[in-house]
Amino acid sequence: MSRVTLSRYLIEQTRSNNTPADLRFLIEVVARACKEISHAVSKGALGGVLGSAESENIQGEVQKKLDVLSNEILLEANEWGGHLAGMASEEMDNAYQIPGKYPKGAYLLVFDPLDGSSNIDVNVSVGTIFSVLRCPNQCFSQNDSLGEEAFLQPGTEQVAAGYAIYGPQTMLILTLGHGVMGFTLDRELGSFVLTHEHLQVPQSTAEFAINMSNQRHWEEPVKRYVGELLAGKEGPLGKNYNMRWIASMVADVHRILTRGGIFMYPRDARDPSMPGKLRLMYEANPMSMIIEQAGGAATTGTQRILDIQPSSLHQRVPVFLGSKEEVERVTGYHQA
Numbered sequence: 001m002s003r004v005t006l007s008r009y010l011i012e013q014t015r016s017n018n019t020p021a022d023l024r025f026l027i028e029v030v031a032r033a034c035k036e037i038s039h040a041v042s043k044g045a046l047g048g049v050l051g052s053a054e055s056e057n058i059q060g061e062v063q064k065k066l067d068v069l070s071n072e073i074l075l076e077a078n079e080w081g082g083h084l085a086g087m088a089s090e091e092m093d094n095a096y097q098i099p100g101k102y103p104k105g106a107y108l109l110v111f112d113p114l115d116g117s118s119n120i121d122v123n124v125s126v127g128t129i130f131s132v133l134r135c136p137n138q139c140f141s142q143n144d145s146l147g148e149e150a151f152l153q154p155g156t157e158q159v160a161a162g163y164a165i166y167g168p169q170t171m172l173i174l175t176l177g178h179g180v181m182g183f184t185l186d187r188e189l190g191s192f193v194l195t196h197e198h199l200q201v202p203q204s205t206a207e208f209a210i211n212m213s214n215q216r217h218w219e220e221p222v223k224r225y226v227g228e229l230l231a232g233k234e235g236p237l238g239k240n241y242n243m244r245w246i247a248s249m250v251a252d253v254h255r256i257l258t259r260g261g262i263f264m265y266p267r268d269a270r271d272p273s274m275p276g277k278l279r280l281m282y283e284a285n286p287m288s289m290i291i292e293q294a295g296g297a298a299t300t301g302t303q304r305i306l307d308i309q310p311s312s313l314h315q316r317v318p319v320f321l322g323s324k325e326e327v328e329r330v331t332g333y334h335q336a
């Protein structure tokens with residue numbers, strides 16, 4: 001059987017699901033940028049890419065060199081092709097304007113250029129997360145600039161979402177709304193090759209992921225739920241659970257997509273102004289679309305993540321996602 005590359009998969013999607021040519025091009029360009037980021041990540045100290053960039057992003061986080069570099073790679077790859085009306089990123093305060101010398105297109109691209117930055121310097125998996133939206137009609141103001149409002153669409157409006165994981169293998173996980181496909185980078189060919197068709201999150205699980213060091217700051221429903229998981233076979237859930245926490249959302253979600261589990265980053269009381277740590281537009285929404293497309297569920301504890309009407313580009317939300325049974329259980333505890 002001949003191998004199905006990402007290009008071939010996308011062309012076949014145009015035939016079977018009418019995927020527009022400019023969306024196909026967009027995904028190819030993002031995938032190319034991810035290959036470049038993968039290359040930079042894998043060079044590590046040899047490429048001089050480790051360590052801090054000595055700057056801060058809008059969220060007050062110290063940027064790593066690779067955060068900045070990955071952001072630049074994605075911007076440069078995507079600005080000239082005529083497929084985008086604008087971009088937004090974790091690493092930029094405001095919407096990125098397509099330079100006037102290039103044509104503008106129908107889509108908006110939102111990304112977390114490098115997820116799991118705290119893992120870069122210790123050689124643990126990191127990734128890139130992206131979300132694609134349509135630019136609403138008349139999204140440009142009179143002076144031809146694109147405002148933040150154009151991006152503020154609920155996750156249900158995403159036309160594509162995906163992530164690249166830079167781990168032992170580099171993989172691209174993609175959904176165009178017709179299931180979730182996994183591609184592995186073949187470094188000899190230089191192509192992403194379809195290796196995981198129609199990924200499905202198992203409905204039930206015995207594995208959970210949460211940063212336990214925040215336990216004392218959690219809200220009651222989360223304390224109750226995790227307490228029951230820890231109680232194991234002798235507790236109300238009647239089975240033993242295992243725990244994993246990589247601190248790269250991409251890597252934790254990838255494990256869950258592969259063998260099930262529940263991922264939680266709840267709201268906590270450390271900073272009452274922050275409703276959770278993860279960002280809606282470029283972390284929670286794309287991951288929720290992927291997980292739902294793979295048969296799992298994703299909520300804030302009280303609401304389906306994809307239904308949230310965003311109020312700002314860098315908005316944070318609590319996240320519970322993964323195997324349906326467990327996400328529904330912890331969501332139920334928030335209602336009790």
Ligand code: AHG
Pocket residue numbers: 061090112114115116117118211247248249250265277
């Ligand atoms: P980023 O590196 O893009 O800022 O995201 C890091 C996020 C996410 O990947 C991970 O799940 C979480 O932060 C880890 O948080 P803790 O360090 O609080 O465990």
Ligand code: MN
Pocket residue numbers: 112114115116249283
């Ligand atoms: Mn992130």
Ligand code: MN
Pocket residue numbers: 067090112113114115116117
């Ligand atoms: Mn990041």
